Amino acid sequence: MTFDPFGDFVTEGYLQNFEKEKNLAIIKRAEHASFVTGLDEAFAHLAKSERLAYDDVLKVHGILFGAVYPWAGQDRTQTTPKLTIKKGTVIFANAPEIIAAVEVRLTQGSGQGLYES
Template identity: 40%
Template sequence: MSFDPFGDFETAGYLQNVLRLKDPSEVKESEHLSFELSMEDALDYLSKKASIDFESVRKVHEILFSDFYPWAGKDRSELVPHLAVFKGSQDDPRHTVFEHPLSIKRSVDYALELASNKKRFKDRPGDVMGQLAFAHPFLDGNGRTILLVFMELCYRAKFAIEWSRTNKDDYLRALSLEIGDPFKGYLNDYLKPFVVEIAHRDEWPEMIGGIKGLDGLDKEDISYESLSNPEVQHIYNTYRAQLLD
């Protein structure tokens, strides 16, 4: 587990966790325990919000992970505004580039705007999930935070995704394709067969507890690089140009 954007892994453990854990299995276990113990509080918070906005997303992350990460609820633009975050090696053409830290809020706002058109959202759920995943607001815990927010958005649009029927590898493959080439339908095509009628909120904790591996791309070959690096600047410029094509 080499992801060390704070530069203090040896003294503070992985991402400055409160237990100063370094072993990957111990980190994952403690982090997920924090999630499980706080999940119902986060869902309750979302259910009471009149509308979901960027601050709601930050608050969900804080509720879920503040027992393990002291910085929970703070996004990358606040913690590491000078770093770009990637999944996979930048030398690999299949690598995933996440949103520029200073554009995270804009990307989340856009995803929420897409979800506000309820008919379109039900027809194209992958557009919203893909945009939220691309934003990658936090240094860790993105997948689980986004999942809870996404489920609430689906509920308000009067549908649900039957996550128990999805497959981790197939989902992550479609998600990676969606992030790399957005709004082309990769994730829509994957999720549409699992769209079902709205599920009662009481069923959500058990439903989420049964999901295997849907915590997104958090710890899978995550790397970072200075935004001052010309190669990184070229990656973002190329990605932006691709979106405008």
């Protein structure tokens, strides 16, 4: 079964990639190449931030996957606000909840925790 949250695999390819490619092996190679090529720029961006925020996540996502997907780095609350994305049994955060979910994880990842005294 193909991961097709947009419901347009037949016309737009895997996850609406620029080339409308349907072959997952080719997409995985393109994703890997895009990711590796963008690492230095992504790390440079992250190094500039004293405290990471949702906008940083969007920027890095765009840097790492923007060569493959036109929507990479864009806010899902703007691009697909009503789309529920599921892969197998995993349900990704819905658009209205994504900013809060990312901010919570960034706070937890910073070692600050959610409940400081």
